[in-house]
Amino acid sequence: MIKYNTRFAPSPNGYLHLGHAYSALISEGLARKTGGKFFLRIEDIDLGRCKKKFKDSIFEDLNWLKIKYEKSIIKQSEHFAKYEKYIKKLRDLNLIYPCWATRSEIKKFISKKSASKSSWPIDPDGQYIYPKIYKNISKAERSNLMLSGSNFSWRLDVEKAIVLAQEKFGNKIFFDELGLEPKGKRILEPNLYGDLIIARKEIPTSYHLSVVIDDAEQGINLVTRGLDIYPATSIHRLLQIVLNLPEPQWYHHNLLREQSGEKLSKTNKSTSIKSLRDKKIRNDEILSLIQSIEAFPDDI
Numbered sequence: 001m002i003k004y005n006t007r008f009a010p011s012p013n014g015y016l017h018l019g020h021a022y023s024a025l026i027s028e029g030l031a032r033k034t035g036g037k038f039f040l041r042i043e044d045i046d047l048g049r050c051k052k053k054f055k056d057s058i059f060e061d062l063n064w065l066k067i068k069y070e071k072s073i074i075k076q077s078e079h080f081a082k083y084e085k086y087i088k089k090l091r092d093l094n095l096i097y098p099c100w101a102t103r104s105e106i107k108k109f110i111s112k113k114s115a116s117k118s119s120w121p122i123d124p125d126g127q128y129i130y131p132k133i134y135k136n137i138s139k140a141e142r143s144n145l146m147l148s149g150s151n152f153s154w155r156l157d158v159e160k161a162i163v164l165a166q167e168k169f170g171n172k173i174f175f176d177e178l179g180l181e182p183k184g185k186r187i188l189e190p191n192l193y194g195d196l197i198i199a200r201k202e203i204p205t206s207y208h209l210s211v212v213i214d215d216a217e218q219g220i221n222l223v224t225r226g227l228d229i230y231p232a233t234s235i236h237r238l239l240q241i242v243l244n245l246p247e248p249q250w251y252h253h254n255l256l257r258e259q260s261g262e263k264l265s266k267t268n269k270s271t272s273i274k275s276l277r278d279k280k281i282r283n284d285e286i287l288s289l290i291q292s293i294e295a296f297p298d299d300i
Contacts (some may be wrong), residue, residue, distance in 0.1 A: 002224040006031040008069070009041040009060075009211070012054035015272035016061050019226070019256040022290050026253055026297065027224040028067050039218050041071040044077045045203055045210060060274040064283050074218065076210050083205035086243060087154060087198075087212055095161050095242060096198055097153045099134045100145055109133055121194075123229035129194035130155065154199040158190050158238075165241040176238040178222070179251035179297070180230075188234040194233065211238050216245040225250040255295060256290065 006027040010020055031038035042058065062069065074215040082262040090096045091289070101109075109131050114120045121129040134142075144153070165173050165188075199205050205213075215223060224234075230252045240247055276286065 001034055001219070003036040004030050004034045005036045005039065005219050006015060006224050007041050007215070007218060007220050007223050008067075009043050009076060009214075010058055011043045011046065011049075012051060012058060013046060013125050015050040015056060015057055015274045017272050018286070018290055021065055021273055022256050023050050023224065023226055023253065024062065024065070025287070025290070026066050026251075028069070030222060030224060030251065036222075037219075038067075038069050039220065040073050041214055042073065042075040042077075043207065043219070044075060045205055045207070047077060047203070050077070051258075052107060057274050061277070064277055065273070072218075074214050076205075076214065078176055078211075079214075080204050081115070083199070083210055083213060087108060087204050087207060089243060090154075090156070090198065092241065093164065095164070097135060098131070098142065098146065098152045099155045099195075099197075100150055100152045101133045104131070106131065111185040115232070123196070125191045125193075130196070135195065152201050153197045155195040156198045156235075156239075158193065159297070161238050161242050162188075162190060165238055168241055170234060173237070173241065175233050176249045177233075177252065178249050179224070179253055180227075189231075190230055190238045191233040192199070193235055199249055208232065209239065212239045212243070212245055213250060216240075219246075221246070221248045222251055223248050224253065226255045227252050228255060 004251045008020075008024040008027050010016060028038045030036075030217070040058075040062070042055060044055065106128055110120045110128055113131065120131075123129055134145075135155075137145075162173075175188060176184050177183055196208065197206055198209050210256075223233075233250055233252075236245070239245070271288070
């Protein structure tokens, strides 16, 4: 049996809710069942939204739920220098380019180029596919913009990255899904995102970049997460290929939802684990509560 190293990687921009508990329990369960290791990672690159009280609550919630994790914990905000080295690798491979487009500029460009905004393609996160405003500008224009000191982002040239990945693995590139049926190899679809932002001038990384770097560093060989992140797997596997990072397997699970059908989320102010702790609900009642909403997978 393969020993699976898994991880739970919350962002401290709000209190954890039952959906987080469900995901953490699945991840820990798969590691424990196979004799692997379960890691905790704090994804706090968004310095403006991440707060100490939310970080503290993550540890309190997991301890209350009796979820045990390895002592080596990665806090992403402490590793910007590491991520910057990988940005340099992507630059050296000519797979990223600087982009100065603001959201309003993108919307304005789309309005001019398209009959209606509703006809412009949308990525899985609900954002307009980037219309490549600054992708093919001249070297002189790019140099002048860089010298101006204006804020910019680094965007991944998805087409070039796909070509490089295919040179390494052949015309079809895959990721290996263990959670969803049918299980097995699935063809990557990174074009669904277009040339997405991979880092910013002030923050030398993004969720997509830091997650694959940290998975490699922590030796994660089974990535467990909710269905809402499923589309991003194509981007993550693409980055792993071009950066020569190890290939894990993936286990995507169902999402817990409100009675309205909306997924549990911090944005919707779903019931937090902290509030349940404050109400003196016993930790063993949480598992029963979760199971009443969504049955645990049979293979845990």
